[in-house]
Structures are given as C-alpha cells and as structure tokens.
Amino acid sequence: MADPFSFELVSPERLLLSEPVLSVVVPGAEGEFTVLKNHAPFMSTIRPGIVTVTPVSGASQRYFIRGGFADVSPSGLTILAELAVPAESIDPALILKEIKDAEEDLADAKDDESRSVAAQKLSQLKEAQAALGQ
Template sequence: MITYNFQLHVVSVEKKLFDGIINKIQVMGVEGEMGIYPGHSPFITFIKPGILKISKLCNSEEYMYLSGGILEVQPNIVIILADMAIRAEDLDEKKAQESKRLAEEKIKNMTSRGVDYIKISTEISKAIAQLRLIELLKK
C-alpha cells in the first residue's frame, strides 16, 4: 500500500513543537541536506544545526531552527529529538546577529585551533542557520 503522508513529531528538551500528519520534510543531516518523503527507508542519524522545512497536507509550509539532535525515520512516522528547536517566527534576529559577531570575534582572537575553535565554529554555524531562516521568512 502506497502512503502519501506520514506522522511527524518534533520534540526538544523543553517541549513538543510539532505533532501532525505531513507530506515531507527537509532537514540538515550529518551527510548534508536530506529530504524525507512517505515510504522512506527506516534509519537513525544525527542532525546538524539548520533549518527544518515541514511540508503540510494543506500545501503550506512551516519552518523551525534546529540546533542539532537525532532523526529517526520509521515506515509511517518520523521523530526528531532536537537539542533545541525554535519556530521560525520566534527567532530573534538581533540576538542571532550578536551571537555570530561574538563568535567571529573569538575566532579572530584565538592563538591556536583546538577544541575551542570547533566549539566557536559551531556557534557561528548555529547563528548563520538562524539568520538564513529569518531571511527566508522575510521573502
């Protein structure tokens, strides 16, 4: 039997952000951007900071920022356990710009590129993903 939709649950440490029947999602996995459609093969993977695009049944879309987490795909259900998830309309552009600026400043002042460099690079990636989502909503 062919299905044309599936159940999606998006849960962060703080709360459940989405629970509904959808057509597809796009999310940033560790290997790159992934599209999950009905009938996708089951798997589990880590997700990177980025944008979650949810295509709903009524041909509308919803966007969220995910700071990372785990994606589990089963035959008729997809679960995202996010470290942090923020609905696009709840993002704060000034806060994201300031986070990016501070992280870039830290990198400029570094004397070596060890664990701190990786941590700061992750902070920049998170801020950039938030700013991309804010720009996307403005269009």
C-alpha cells in the same frame, strides 16, 4: 501528491508538532535531506538550521532548530531537537547570541579538534542566519 506520514518535532520544553505531513526537509549533519512516506529507516544528527515541514494542509511551516537527532522509521519521522522554535518567532538577537557564543568557543579552543568543531558550529549558525534572512 505525496502520501502523508507521521511526524513529531520535540524540544526539551515541549512537543511542537505532531501530525501527518507530506514531506520534511531536515538540515542533517552531512547535508540537507528530505523525508517522504516510506523513506528508508536511518538516524542522523542535525546541525543548526531550518526544518521545513509540508503538512497535509499544504502551507509550509519553518522551524529553527539547534542540533539534535532525526530518526526515520517505518512509522514516520521524529526530530528530537536541542532547541526548536517557529522560524517566524525567531528574535534576531537569539541567532546573534548563538553566533557570539560560537565565536567565543572558537577563540577559546585549545586544540585542532575543538577549533574544528567550533568553526563548524559557527559556520552552521551563519548559514541558519542567512536562511532566516537576518
């Protein structure tokens, strides 16, 4: 069994979780990554998706997050999310609204760079929707 480490999940509204955990799977901008105790320090941006937390109690918890940063340090992992809510409390309408907004951003894009950014966000939101089983 893995050793516990300190984990905090913070959104602009509140601190959602602050406790010792065994592992955290994070949807990083460059792909998913798993953090365990003594992980090498680094920082990553986060794409919309599901953060899966395995607390010391063992029952996995899932949170939908929309963007932010993950900071892995010797003291543990901190995720600063633009939006973070427990996955089981996600209203499918929220994801649909986010997808609609991303589709509008894609349609309104004026250049290749903004089109690429909007298309990537739309793709990530659709992945999150599939991960939530919606």
